[in-house]
Amino acid sequence: MSAALLSIEHLSAISEREGGASILRDVSLSVAPGEVHGLVGESGAGKSTVARAILGMLPRAVRVTSGAIILSGTELLTLEPKRRRSLLGAHVALIPQDPLSALNPSRRIEAQLTDGLRMWKGCSAAEARRRALALLDEVQMREPERVMRLYPHELSGGMRQRVLIAAAFALEPRLVIADEPTTALDVTVQKQILRLIRDMQLRHDTGALFVTHDLGVVAQICDRVTLLFGGRIMEQGPTADLLLRPQHPYTRALVAASPRYDRPEDGLAPVPEAVMARCRQEIAAFDRGLHG
Amino acid sequence: MTTALNRVAMMVVTLFGVTVVVFVLLRVAPGDPVAMMIGPGASAADILALRVRYGLDGSLLTQFIIWLKALLGGDFGTSISFHRNALALIAERLPATLELAVVALGVALLLGFTLAVAGTLAQRRIGEVAVDSLTGLMLAVPDFVWALALVLLFGVALPLFPLSGRIDPSLGGTFRTPFYLLESLVTGQAAAARDVAAHLVMPVLALALPLSAIVARVLKGALAEAMVQDYVLLARVKGMSEWRLVTREALRNAVGPTLALTGVQFTFLLGGTVIVERIFAYPGLGNMAIEAVINRDLPLVQGIVLVFGALFIVTNLLVDLAIAALNPRLRHG
Numbered sequence: 001m002s003a004a005l006l007s008i009e010h011l012s013a014i015s016e017r018e019g020g021a022s023i024l025r026d027v028s029l030s031v032a033p034g035e036v037h038g039l040v041g042e043s044g045a046g047k048s049t050v051a052r053a054i055l056g057m058l059p060r061a062v063r064v065t066s067g068a069i070i071l072s073g074t075e076l077l078t079l080e081p082k083r084r085r086s087l088l089g090a091h092v093a094l095i096p097q098d099p100l101s102a103l104n105p106s107r108r109i110e111a112q113l114t115d116g117l118r119m120w121k122g123c124s125a126a127e128a129r130r131r132a133l134a135l136l137d138e139v140q141m142r143e144p145e146r147v148m149r150l151y152p153h154e155l156s157g158g159m160r161q162r163v164l165i166a167a168a169f170a171l172e173p174r175l176v177i178a179d180e181p182t183t184a185l186d187v188t189v190q191k192q193i194l195r196l197i198r199d200m201q202l203r204h205d206t207g208a209l210f211v212t213h214d215l216g217v218v219a220q221i222c223d224r225v226t227l228l229f230g231g232r233i234m235e236q237g238p239t240a241d242l243l244l245r246p247q248h249p250y251t252r253a254l255v256a257a258s259p260r261y262d263r264p265e266d267g268l269a270p271v272p273e274a275v276m277a278r279c280r281q282e283i284a285a286f287d288r289g290l291h292g
Numbered sequence: 293m294t295t296a297l298n299r300v301a302m303m304v305v306t307l308f309g310v311t312v313v314v315f316v317l318l319r320v321a322p323g324d325p326v327a328m329m330i331g332p333g334a335s336a337a338d339i340l341a342l343r344v345r346y347g348l349d350g351s352l353l354t355q356f357i358i359w360l361k362a363l364l365g366g367d368f369g370t371s372i373s374f375h376r377n378a379l380a381l382i383a384e385r386l387p388a389t390l391e392l393a394v395v396a397l398g399v400a401l402l403l404g405f406t407l408a409v410a411g412t413l414a415q416r417r418i419g420e421v422a423v424d425s426l427t428g429l430m431l432a433v434p435d436f437v438w439a440l441a442l443v444l445l446f447g448v449a450l451p452l453f454p455l456s457g458r459i460d461p462s463l464g465g466t467f468r469t470p471f472y473l474l475e476s477l478v479t480g481q482a483a484a485a486r487d488v489a490a491h492l493v494m495p496v497l498a499l500a501l502p503l504s505a506i507v508a509r510v511l512k513g514a515l516a517e518a519m520v521q522d523y524v525l526l527a528r529v530k531g532m533s534e535w536r537l538v539t540r541e542a543l544r545n546a547v548g549p550t551l552a553l554t555g556v557q558f559t560f561l562l563g564g565t566v567i568v569e570r571i572f573a574y575p576g577l578g579n580m581a582i583e584a585v586i587n588r589d590l591p592l593v594q595g596i597v598l599v600f601g602a603l604f605i606v607t608n609l610l611v612d613l614a615i616a617a618l619n620p621r622l623r624h625g
């Protein structure tokens with residue numbers, strides 16, 4: 001375990017707005033250096049809460065009740081805010097869901113690509129610019145010189161996501177958190193962006209936590225998977241095991257519900273009610289164990 | 293280019309509308325300029341002679357056409373109470389009002405931006421409550437009440453600033469232009485600049501406080517909206533300090549709507565100069581407007597209102613240009 005880049009241990013959280021309802025129930029997972037860990041679940045399963053807890057940006061109404069988040073040996077939850085900010089700023093990057101709103105509309109691409117380099121790497125303006133150009137080249141952006149001078153509204157969605165990926169890898173982070181980075185994109189662009197993230201992650205030997213609701217995306221990019229339902233881990237393991245030999249009925253139902261090229265006639269079936277009921281029972285049993 | 297031409301055409305139409313409204317309203321309103329000029333015992337023949345002399349004998353339409361024709365030739369007519377060219381009178385007084393209004397606008401923007409940024413940085417802490425309460429108070433009290441309160445505070449209780457006028461009479465008379473503040477600053481007349489500035493403090497504060505509260509409120513709201521956008525979240529992940537998040541990431545995107553509203557509110561500030569100049573006996577256009585109305589000096593009132601109308605229109609144009617310059621999406625559109 002000591003080799004883990006990120007390790008989340010027995011993390012539980014409640015929402016104070018919903019009368020103390022649990023939203024994370026004893027979640028543990030770890031990401032090794034250079035590994036892509038998929039965090040999968042439907043909306044409300046708690047996957048974004050995990051991502052935000054790592055970044056220290058939980059909504060005000062959400063409170064962590066127990067557990068630890070350890071990044072390269074440093075516990076983040078108890079870290080003093082200023083130190084946490086510099087630790088996260090220098091070593092953790094985020095690839096956001098919606099490339100349309102994640103770039104500042106009134107700043108040029110150059111400014112948004114270079115500010116991190118200047119802040120954390122102490123680069124001069126010229127050095128930061130040189131590195132930013134190299135990054136744009138690395139994410140296969142055509143005419144990087146011209147793109148640097150543009151504003152976000154002058155780029156397409158796919159181009160913006162490339163800029164955001166370049167920005168995420170600019171500081172050579174140890175961990176990249178990708179929050180549904182392809183959900184807002186065209187299907188054709190999705191594949192390119194996924195491949196790009198995978199390439200960048202391998203080349204830079206970066207660990208990644210990949211948040212998604214899409215098992216198809218998981219199959220393409222993830223080494224290991226954690227499947228959440230109602231803030232509780234339903235199943236966890238290497239991607240191939242989980243997709244090919246699912247143990248939990250919920251996983252089986254999800255795998256069966258995913259569209260497949262080889263058998264287009266089945267699939268897209270909703271998760272059966274009996275399976276949902278079983279998941280809810282497990283959660284209730286966990287909560288009883290907590291209070292009883 | 294066509295939009296620019298449209299704007300100019302709209303300006304002409306608006307100004308023409310202003311002339312019609314002013315002209316008609318002044319003549320429909322009770323009060324006779326001739327009655328103000330002449331003693332109570334005047335004969336009917338004397339009254340008629342005066343009417344003819346000032347062109348007040350024709351029908352409303354003929355009077356309007358005569359005035360409009362002269363106006364197009366740059367002739368605003370002769371002031372009835374001052375017996376001088378109305379345009380010359382306005383030209384003498386306008387700079388005083390412009391200096392007052394522009395300084396008040398600058399102070400309002402500076403104060404409003406400071407309060408908005410401070411309130412945003414102090415989000416959900418006691419500082420934000422303080423900022424909100426302060427702007428609430430500044431907004432609730434109108435400019436003329438601020439003027440009277442300032443008179444009591446800085447004129448009577450703590451006599452720090454002069455109560456009335458624009459400059460100490462002993463320093464006046466050495467100016468070549470009617471822009472006293474600007475001229476004294478440019479030519480380096482420190483004593484005169486200090487004195488003009490001291491005279492400006494109270495009227496400027498009276499005008500600026502309510503406007504700065506509006507600027508602060510709107511900007512703070514726009515900042516709050518910008519601060520929850522994804523690009524701010526991403527910048528926060530990059531580890532930027534709150535100060536940088538507010539000033540570098542959020543502020544520029546929040547300024548647009550604030551400037552648009554400030555433009556509208558600035559025209560209210562211009563309107564406010566009338567009463568504030570009156571309270572501080574400040575020799576500006578607003579003060580003269582009140583004199584002109586009391587004296588039923590129709591040509592002068594018409595001229596002043598027209599100049600105020602032109603100021604409003606130019607202000608709105610400048611605001612639109614500033615917003616376009618700040619927003620890259622509009623710039624290239």
